[in-house]
Amino acid sequence: MDLRFTPEEIAFREEVRTFIQTNLPEDIRRKMVEGRRLVKDDFVRWQRILNKQGWAVPHWPQEWGGTGWTPIQQYLFLEECQKAPAPDPVPFGTQMVGPVIIAFGNEAQKKRFLPRIANIDDFWCQGFSEPGAGSDLASLKTAAKRAGDHYVVNGQKTWTTYAQYADWIFCLVRTDPAAKKQEGISFLLIDMKTPGITVRPIQTIDGGHEVNETFFDDVKVPVENRIGEENKGWHYAKFLLSNERTGIARVGISKERIRRVKELASIELDGDRPLIEDERFRVKVASVEVELKSLEMLQLRVVAARRKGDNKPDPASSILKIKGSEIQQAITELALQVVGPYALPYDPDDDPLRNEPPIGPDWANPIAPAYFNMRKVSIYGGSNEIQKNIIAKAVLGL
Amino acid sequence: MDFGLSEEQRLLKDSIERLLADRYDFEARKQFMQSAEGWSRELWQQYAGLGLLGLPFEEKHGGFGGGPVEIMIVMEAFGRALALEPFVATVLLGGGLLRRAGSDAQKAAVLPKVAGGDLLLAFAHAERQSRYDLGDVLTAAKRDGAGYVLEGAKSLVLHGDSAHQLVVSARVSGSRKDREGIGLFLVDAKAEGISRRGYRTNDGQRAAEIAFEGVKVGADAALGEPGRAFPVIERVVHETIAALAAEAVGAMTAMHEMTVDYLRTRKQFGVPIGSFQVLQHKAVDMLVAIEQARSIMFYGTMMAEEPDAETRRKALSAVKAQIGRSGHTVGQIGTQLTGGIGVTMEYKGGHYFKRLAMIDTMFGDADHHLAALARMGGLAET
Numbered sequence A: 001m002d003l004r005f006t007p008e009e010i011a012f013r014e015e016v017r018t019f020i021q022t023n024l025p026e027d028i029r030r031k032m033v034e035g036r037r038l039v040k041d042d043f044v045r046w047q048r049i050l051n052k053q054g055w056a057v058p059h060w061p062q063e064w065g066g067t068g069w070t071p072i073q074q075y076l077f078l079e080e081c082q083k084a085p086a087p088d089p090v091p092f093g094t095q096m097v098g099p100v101i102i103a104f105g106n107e108a109q110k111k112r113f114l115p116r117i118a119n120i121d122d123f124w125c126q127g128f129s130e131p132g133a134g135s136d137l138a139s140l141k142t143a144a145k146r147a148g149d150h151y152v153v154n155g156q157k158t159w160t161t162y163a164q165y166a167d168w169i170f171c172l173v174r175t176d177p178a179a180k181k182q183e184g185i186s187f188l189l190i191d192m193k194t195p196g197i198t199v200r201p202i203q204t205i206d207g208g209h210e211v212n213e214t215f216f217d218d219v220k221v222p223v224e225n226r227i228g229e230e231n232k233g234w235h236y237a238k239f240l241l242s243n244e245r246t247g248i249a250r251v252g253i254s255k256e257r258i259r260r261v262k263e264l265a266s267i268e269l270d271g272d273r274p275l276i277e278d279e280r281f282r283v284k285v286a287s288v289e290v291e292l293k294s295l296e297m298l299q300l301r302v303v304a305a306r307r308k309g310d311n312k313p314d315p316a317s318s319i320l321k322i323k324g325s326e327i328q329q330a331i332t333e334l335a336l337q338v339v340g341p342y343a344l345p346y347d348p349d350d351d352p353l354r355n356e357p358p359i360g361p362d363w364a365n366p367i368a369p370a371y372f373n374m375r376k377v378s379i380y381g382g383s384n385e386i387q388k389n390i391i392a393k394a395v396l397g398l
Numbered sequence B: 001m002d003f004g005l006s007e008e009q010r011l012l013k014d015s016i017e018r019l020l021a022d023r024y025d026f027e028a029r030k031q032f033m034q035s036a037e038g039w040s041r042e043l044w045q046q047y048a049g050l051g052l053l054g055l056p057f058e059e060k061h062g063g064f065g066g067g068p069v070e071i072m073i074v075m076e077a078f079g080r081a082l083a084l085e086p087f088v089a090t091v092l093l094g095g096g097l098l099r100r101a102g103s104d105a106q107k108a109a110v111l112p113k114v115a116g117g118d119l120l121l122a123f124a125h126a127e128r129q130s131r132y133d134l135g136d137v138l139t140a141a142k143r144d145g146a147g148y149v150l151e152g153a154k155s156l157v158l159h160g161d162s163a164h165q166l167v168v169s170a171r172v173s174g175s176r177k178d179r180e181g182i183g184l185f186l187v188d189a190k191a192e193g194i195s196r197r198g199y200r201t202n203d204g205q206r207a208a209e210i211a212f213e214g215v216k217v218g219a220d221a222a223l224g225e226p227g228r229a230f231p232v233i234e235r236v237v238h239e240t241i242a243a244l245a246a247e248a249v250g251a252m253t254a255m256h257e258m259t260v261d262y263l264r265t266r267k268q269f270g271v272p273i274g275s276f277q278v279l280q281h282k283a284v285d286m287l288v289a290i291e292q293a294r295s296i297m298f299y300g301t302m303m304a305e306e307p308d309a310e311t312r313r314k315a316l317s318a319v320k321a322q323i324g325r326s327g328h329t330v331g332q333i334g335t336q337l338t339g340g341i342g343v344t345m346e347y348k349g350g351h352y353f354k355r356l357a358m359i360d361t362m363f364g365d366a367d368h369h370l371a372a373l374a375r376m377g378g379l380a381e382t
């Protein structure tokens, strides 16, 4: 057992850190530090900077743009990006549909889509959930009927993150209504410009617009846009959902958010002294830091195990999701405590015509909205209750 | 000991609940929120008609002589409806300060108009640096002949944008955090030298930043003896905390009902999700938190008029701490159990979650009050 990084890994980390410091646009970095909303252009700019460097899709096979890094290097890269803080890659292209196309797509699909995903020439979104199919995803109803060389898709997806930005959507659709529910599903890639697709925004409780309803009304999808075999879509979806093992815990992001909370708590005065000098508050921060350090070590255990070539789905990824989301939420609660009475104003600053000064401290306005918004992380991507069900079944055999 | 309501109190409860059930559904609320003032003038007049706007005032000032129990009843109903009107700002804070510190003449001039729904008040007290310290006041009231000149800036003034008159705290002597030396002044909100910037709050209500530049007021603007206002400010804030506890309990109860309803009707895996025991237990955790909150709400109601400041201070810190904790527990679990819909604007549950979070940050959050209580030696048994 040797838990230290090797000198080569440390040198690699330095290289990555220097690259990010030099190349991450300052306006994006500031937004990230201050917890302000990113827009499409922010994601695209950063992704293209990475792609130019050859680092847009480190985890992909080298022939499609991967870096050939070890899992530890990939981990260090992600961690450095998150700590910078740089935007996380929009997951739908590079983390979700990309790996599915690589694993199950045909050559034509690979050639057509993969380079455009790496450079975010196509912005992707995920059409899995439906109003009636949330935790019970396999009960989805959106139907695709075969008609010659295309499918006709009818139905509704919901919670489609960034559908308003998207050029393409990957969807689970029902192609065999008679089969058992997991067995009649196919995986389709659909051009968002196809006639019959309507996107309706859903406003989240923080006032933001990240999710949408997506309606399909007689939408024609060429059969060549199906991934793999008909009615095998559930298998590809399961691969997609269990694929993302590093990064899910957002350790780097949480480190950066804690750093930020401490910074704000040393600016904000409670009486005459900075809030951070309040022993009780410091203990609360330290307690989250301890949880986070433990989570980081768990993540490293998972990464190191993968290096040995053990590629079984790992229940640890459920633990990473549960604990990672709880920690992210706890940090927003600490920030809420720091901002105190200035949690109150609703003072969105993404209005380009705004020229009034902020209300209260100039860092205050994103904090309460972030607290509200981050409740989502224990709901999406398989809720924490569903993750516990998985562990109970897969690990405990209950 | 009797937790029951009197006949009149029951009538009050029925009438306010009926009015809000009829007129304050989620859609109506959305429209009120989007109107210029951010709340409903029409409902305000209805409240006046029911006697709510003069509830705590004496009969000779157009009031009903109601006490903390009546306020509790009304606030719980407002909490359920997520009412947006400036009841706390006008009746409890502004009206409370007048009632407790004003002269007979001042009360007679202002309170009947408040009770009639024609005059709105706000309490301009907090400042950028004051956080939760009620004695931290920099705004100055300098002697100017027989009167005063107000100079300074007030922040987070609840419903300060629509108020006709402001009760402003300002220092006549001493330094920043001295409890001695604070005065209260009743000022026309449109007086020369006052500038206001109104804004929406994260829970859909309204507040304002208010600057005072050379605002001249007469000697008759002072409520009570200038310099001795701290005890009355604290007292009115305590009464308001008791009232906010009731509002929070109303909000928690309604959010819980919505959540349980979702568990009953939402089907996944072919069954109502309420059949999953883990969700049942979480719904019970919410209920436990609510019952704790409701119980301490009664304690707050009982202690709101306690004359001994130290005893009252301890009690209301305990109340605010419990309410804050229960509010977060209920808000967070309720949001989790309602899944994606729970984090959207179009679902009422999230609005309860936000209001509960904001109530915690008003007049000191749970941790602040626990620390205060601990410093005072905790809740001594009496």
Ligand SMILES: Cc1cc2nc3c(=O)[nH]c(=O)nc-3n(C[C@H](O)[C@H](O)[C@H](O)COP(=O)(O)OP(=O)(O)OC[C@H]3O[C@@H](n4cnc5c(N)ncnc54)[C@H](O)[C@@H]3O)c2cc1C
Pocket: A125, A126, A127, A128, A129, A131, A133, A134, A135, A136, A158, A159, A160, A161, A162, A211, A376, A379, A380, A381, A382, A383, A384, A385, A386, A389, B266, B268, B269, B273, B276, B278, B279, B336, B337, B338, B339, B340, B341, B343
């Ligand atoms: C901000 C946000 C972004 C999203 N982005 C996308 C996206 O881009 N694409 C996409 O396809 N989907 C997306 N989703 C959808 C997300 O995956 C679903 O919200 C999630 O699967 C939960 O489904 P639901 O909302 O229908 O809640 P429900 O399934 O109704 O769950 C309600 C509650 O019941 C619990 N529950 C359900 N079943 C069980 C069980 N068997 N045992 C114990 N507890 C249970 C849940 O944990 C939850 O607490 C997003 C959601 C959010 C909030």
